[in-house]
Amino acid sequence: MDQMTIAIVAHDGKKIDMVTFIRDNMDFFQRHNINLIATGTTGAHLEHAGLSVEKMLSGPLGGDAQIASRLVEKKVNIVIFFRDPLGKHPHEVDVSMLMRLCDVHNIPLATNPAAGLRFIQSLQLEFETQESK
Secondary structure (H helix, E strand, O other): OOOOOEEEEEOOOHHHHHHHHHOOHHHHHHOOEEEEEOOOOHHHHHHHHHOOOOOOOHHHHHHHHHHHHHHHOOOOOOEEEEOOOOOOOHHHHHHHHHHHHHHHHOOOOOOHHHHHHHHHHHHHHHHHHHHOO
């Protein structure tokens, strides 16, 4: 399999949860050489935690749109976007656009840690199956 790219996005109220999630699964990302891209502020949080990530602009400044553009160009395999369903988000239109494009282009989208973990477990099985061939 070519190098996989996973887009990482998190609303402000979920950024700490996202850093924890990525750190908890760091062995998976490193072992399989997963390329991480993220919106600017989420990416900065990940970098501050010692993780390697390619940062786009902050979400409200166009980062969601940059990730959506890569998604449309088939340069993103999965989106992990921890949403804060109870928060108010001034750039909700961009968030909706990103999620809609995941549906249009059939890109897996995890919106919470449980779904993200299932994606990782599924990918781990797929990688192990490929390695055993």
